[in-house]
Structures are given as structure tokens and as C-alpha cells.
Amino acid sequence: MICDFHLHSRASDGALEPGELVDLAARCGVEALALTDHDGVAGLGEARARANQLGLAFVSGVEISVAERGGQVLMHVLGLGFDDAHPELLQALERLRQAREMRAGRILEKLRACGVELDPDLLRADRGDVIGRPHIARALVASGTCRSVDEGFRQYIGRGQPAYEPSPGVSAREAIDVIHAAGGVASLAHPPRSLGADGPGGLEAFVERLVRLGLDGVEVQHPSHKRPQRKRLRRIARAHGLIQTGGSDFHQEGRGIVPGRGRGDIEVGEDVYRAITRS
Ligand code: AMP
Ligand code: MN
Ligand code: MN
Ligand code: MN
Numbered sequence: 001m002i003c004d005f006h007l008h009s010r011a012s013d014g015a016l017e018p019g020e021l022v023d024l025a026a027r028c029g030v031e032a033l034a035l036t037d038h039d040g041v042a043g044l045g046e047a048r049a050r051a052n053q054l055g056l057a058f059v060s061g062v063e064i065s066v067a068e069r070g071g072q073v074l075m076h077v078l079g080l081g082f083d084d085a086h087p088e089l090l091q092a093l094e095r096l097r098q099a100r101e102m103r104a105g106r107i108l109e110k111l112r113a114c115g116v117e118l119d120p121d122l123l124r125a126d127r128g129d130v131i132g133r134p135h136i137a138r139a140l141v142a143s144g145t146c147r148s149v150d151e152g153f154r155q156y157i158g159r160g161q162p163a164y165e166p167s168p169g170v171s172a173r174e175a176i177d178v179i180h181a182a183g184g185v186a187s188l189a190h191p192p193r194s195l196g197a198d199g200p201g202g203l204e205a206f207v208e209r210l211v212r213l214g215l216d217g218v219e220v221q222h223p224s225h226k227r228p229q230r231k232r233l234r235r236i237a238r239a240h241g242l243i244q245t246g247g248s249d250f251h252q253e254g255r256g257i258v259p260g261r262g263r264g265d266i267e268v269g270e271d272v273y274r275a276i277t278r279s
Contacts, residue, residue: 003270005245005246006036008021008249009021011041011044012063014250014251017046018046022058033058034080036062037061037062038063039093040093042130048060064077064078064175065096065169067168068169075194076193080185088181092170107133108123114156116140116163118139118143119139134251137157140157186215192225211242217237221262245276248261
């Protein structure tokens with residue numbers, strides 16, 4: 001069974017509609033998948049319906065932004081296999097959606113201070129339900145300010161750049177608690193990318209704190225992980241009995257990442273599906 005438990009659609013910063021994404025995943029041979037948009041579940045209904053039509057196993061998903069200590073600690077927590085109509089979860093996501101809208105406004109102000117005037121309509125035309133930096137980067141390209149999304153990040157909105165604003169987020173405790181309240185499992189996405197994971201005790205101490213808060217899994221397979229990192233993550237997962245989740249983190253075509261395969265270095269099997277769905 002070819003599985004992918006980390007995929008994005010236009011319900012956050014992906015380029016495909018949820019149904020189109022499921023079609024592509026099916027063409028790529030994926031048999032079980034989770035749609036894991038940032039801070040929103042608006043795409044799940046459409047994705048699930050399409051997966052059902054095509055006979056794919058579908059798992060509800062979300063990638064929740066965590067921000068602590070004023071943005072000095074940032075991480076992404078994947079929720080998988082939850083009830084996506086659960087009120088507590090929906091309330092937390094709605095707060096994040098609003099906070100992201102406010103943050104987009106602050107980024108536009110900072111851009112203005114840099115002499116870059118972005119038409120907010122451009123942003124709206126290109127936005128999913130949850131607005132993130134990729135939407136702003138695309139608007140920078142569409143307005144002719146930058147030549148590429150990557151240049152937008154490097155010159156303006158990436159960390160350390162003049163229009164940077166850290167992502168809003170809930171606490172790690174709240175992310176894990178709402179995922180549990182909705183009946184799902186919580187897995188730390190791409191752990192080495194977490195801001196603050198290189199603190200005292202390194203990745204091990206970072207994950208241990210989350211385990212004490214109830215973390216159920218860590219993402220071991222991710223296109224950004226080098227082989228030694230995967231080995232280290234497997235060791236951490238085994239030490240705490242964590243589910244070893246994985247996925248492509250696919251956002252759009254043409255970037256060398258393929259659903260179910262990543263860059264050819266992702267292989268997530270049925271054991272992970274069973275652990276997530278407790279089947
Ligand atoms: P946000 O959550 O709004 O801070 O946006 C983070 C998202 O931006 C990530 O999930 C990636 O999809 C995307 N991203 C981060 N860095 C880059 C980059 N250098 N180029 C393109 N996309 C990026
Ligand atoms: Mn993204
Ligand atoms: Mn992420
Ligand atoms: Mn992601």
C-alpha cells in the first residue's frame with residue numbers, strides 16, 4: 001500500500017483544488033492519503049468525496065501551526081484521523097485563520113514600508129481559505145515585484161527579511177489537546193525544521209517535551225530529511241513508542257515532489273495507515 005500523510009491543496013497554500021490533488025495522487029499510485037492543509041479543514045469534504053469515488057483510503061488531516069515564546073519556537077503539528085466537525089478543533093482553527101489574516105495585513109504594511117505596494121485584491125484572488133506567506137509571495141510575483149516565489153521569500157518575507165512576520169500559532173499543548181479531543185493522533189511534522197529544535201538537548205529534548213504533552217507520532221519520512229536525520233528520528237520514535245508518520249508535503253507540480261514518492265525517497269506503508277487509524 002502506497003501512502004502519503006502530508007499533502008496540501010488550495011484550502012491552504014497548495015496549488016490544486018482538493019479533488020484535483022486526490023486525482024493526481026491516484027495517478028501517482030497512492031492508495032491511502034491524508035489532506036493536511038495548514039490550519040484548516042475546508043478541503044477535507046471535497047477530498048474525501050473524490051477519494052471515495054476512486055476507492056482510495058482517506059484520512060482526515062490538518063497541519064497546525066504552533067508558535068511559542070513570541071515566535072521563537074515554531075513548529076507544525078499534524079493531526080491525522082480526527083472528526084473534522086469537532087467544535088473545539090474548528091474553534092481553534094477559526095482563531096488561527098483570523099490571526100493569519102491579521103498577520104497578512106502586518107506583512108503588507110511592512111512591504112509598504114519597503115516601498116512595495118501590493119493590491120490586497122491580488123491576495124484575495126490567489127488565496128485559499130487560510131492565508132500564508134506563499135500567497136503573498138505569489139502576489140509579489142504577479143505584481144512584477146519579484147521574479148519568483150523564492151525571490152519573494154529571500155528578499156522580503158523569509159525569516160530575517162524586512163517584511164518577515166512569524167506565523168501565528170497555538171501552543172503545542174493546545175494543538176495536541178484539540179487533535180485528541182477530536183479523536184485524532186498528533187504527529188510532529190518535519191521535526192528538524194522546527195524553530196527551537198536545536199536548543200539544549202537538541203531534537204531529542206524537543207520531542208521529549210512534546211511526548212509529555214501527549215504527542216503520538218513524529219514525521220520520519222519527509223523530502224527535507226537527509227538519511228542520518230531519518231535514522232535519528234526513527235531512534236527517537238522507537239524510544240517513546242511513537243508512530244513514524246510520513247508524506248511528501250506536496251504543494252504543487254513542477255517542483256520535483258510527487259505525491260506518494262516525494263523526490264523518490266518517500267515510502268510510507270500500510271503499517272503507518274493502521275497505526276493512525278488504529279485498524
Ligand atoms: P506561513 O505558514 O504562512 O509562515 O508559510 C509557510 C509556508 O511557506 C510553508 O508551509 C511552505 O509551504 C512555504 N515556504 C516556506 N519557505 C519557502 C520558500 N523559501 N519558498 C517557497 N515556499 C516557502
Ligand atoms: Mn505550506
Ligand atoms: Mn510544515
Ligand atoms: Mn506541510
